[in-house]
Amino acid sequence: xxxxxxxxxxxxxxxxxxxxxxxxxxxxxxxxxxxxxxxxxxxxxxxxxxxxxxxxxxxxxxxxxxxxxxxxxxxxxxxxxxxxxxxxxxxxxxxxxxxxxxxxxxxxxxxxxxxxxxxxxxxxxxxxxxxxxxxxxxxxxxxxxxxxxxxxxxxxxxxxxxxxxxxxxxxxxxxxxxxxxxxxxxxxxxxxxxxxxxxxxxxxxxxxxxxxxxxxxxxxxxxxxxxxxxxxxxxxxxxxxxxxxxxxxxxxxxxxxxxxxxxxxxxxxxxxxxxxxxxxxxxxxxxxxxxxxxxxxxxxxxxxxxxxxxxxxxxxxxxxxxxx
Ligand code: ADP
Numbered sequence: 001x002x003x004x005x006x007x008x009x010x011x012x013x014x015x016x017x018x019x020x021x022x023x024x025x026x027x028x029x030x031x032x033x034x035x036x037x038x039x040x041x042x043x044x045x046x047x048x049x050x051x052x053x054x055x056x057x058x059x060x061x062x063x064x065x066x067x068x069x070x071x072x073x074x075x076x077x078x079x080x081x082x083x084x085x086x087x088x089x090x091x092x093x094x095x096x097x098x099x100x101x102x103x104x105x106x107x108x109x110x111x112x113x114x115x116x117x118x119x120x121x122x123x124x125x126x127x128x129x130x131x132x133x134x135x136x137x138x139x140x141x142x143x144x145x146x147x148x149x150x151x152x153x154x155x156x157x158x159x160x161x162x163x164x165x166x167x168x169x170x171x172x173x174x175x176x177x178x179x180x181x182x183x184x185x186x187x188x189x190x191x192x193x194x195x196x197x198x199x200x201x202x203x204x205x206x207x208x209x210x211x212x213x214x215x216x217x218x219x220x221x222x223x224x225x226x227x228x229x230x231x232x233x234x235x236x237x238x239x240x241x242x243x244x245x246x247x248x249x250x251x252x253x254x255x256x257x258x259x260x261x262x263x264x265x266x267x268x269x270x271x272x273x274x275x276x277x278x279x280x281x282x283x284x285x286x287x288x289x290x291x292x293x294x295x296x297x298x299x300x301x302x303x304x305x306x307x308x309x310x311x312x313x314x315x316x317x318x319x320x321x322x323x324x
Contacts (some may be wrong), residue, residue: 003063005026006022008022009023018041019045032183035194091112094140157187171196184197192310248267
């Protein structure tokens with residue numbers, strides 16, 4: 001089920017089209033990546049979703065109803081540019097922000113204390129914000145973003161400014177929030193975290209969506225049709241089949257009773273295998289290869305070499321530039 005449905009959303013600034021009738025869905029309880037190069041239109045979309053600005057045309061449905069000011073409490077937003085009052089004390093400020101989110105004083109105090117203990121930062125309560133490092137300030141803002149249990153959490157570059165240990169704590173907390181039912185929208189240039197966390201993505205480039213779908217499906221779509229394999233050979237393996245196989249695979253290696261290498265579908269078929277998007281042909285060919293391999297030994301590994309999300313991002317954005 002979708003929690004957010006974006007329909008033909010358009011936003012034009014004076015002389016710049018920031019979103020060109022974009023449409024997509026965000027599934028409830030998923031981690032959704034909003035990706036794109038600088039200037040693509042991501043922040044514009046976030047500003048529309050958080051109702052800071054309105055679209056020129058198009059609309060957003062939130063839980064199947066038109067997004068409306070009463071949804072403000074349903075959405076937590078951690079912007080990339082974070083603003084805390086430097087002279088205020090950390091605890092005081094966290095309390096103030098939690099109250100702004102609609103929590104009464106007692107609940108806000110209880111929740112904040114819980115989080116300060118969890119993040120092991122109780123000693124910060126009486127410090128001034130200006131004494132905090134960027135990462136420390138981010139932790140405070142993270143807490144005040146999620147404290148009122150919003151249904152949708154938007155994080156803009158949440159890991160920037162964090163050391164690896166704290167980034168990992170934050171990552172785990174994002175997953176916890178999702179496991180507790182929240183939907184996460186996060187905007188980032190860090191493709192490793194996309195690979196690790198996101199269920200689905202949209203890639204926006206020059207105000208248009210150039211790629212969208214589940215990360216798993218997108219990676220398959222960009223599949224190389226090159227397979228890594230490793231077989232533990234039978235003691236009485238058929239020499240002839242192995243000899244034949246050697247001509248068909250790249251980086252063929254026989255070592256410690258194992259045969260390994262890389263199989264490219266077109267080379268294996270001995271003809272041009274160009275239609276990688278033809279799922280049936282691909283499945284038939286891989287089945288045929290597996291059938292050959294099991295005559296030699298037990299399959300330990302057989303998997304397609306898939307591009308990283310970083311490769312896919314660069315490839316799509318560059319291709320898009322060339323088309324223009
Ligand atoms: P992203 O977040 O993907 O980097 P933005 O949504 O911030 O991109 O910006 C998309 C485009 O719209 C950019 O070219 C930016 O310069 C332009 N833009 C953003 N906000 C404004 C504004 N308030 N007035 C004019 N142009 C804007």
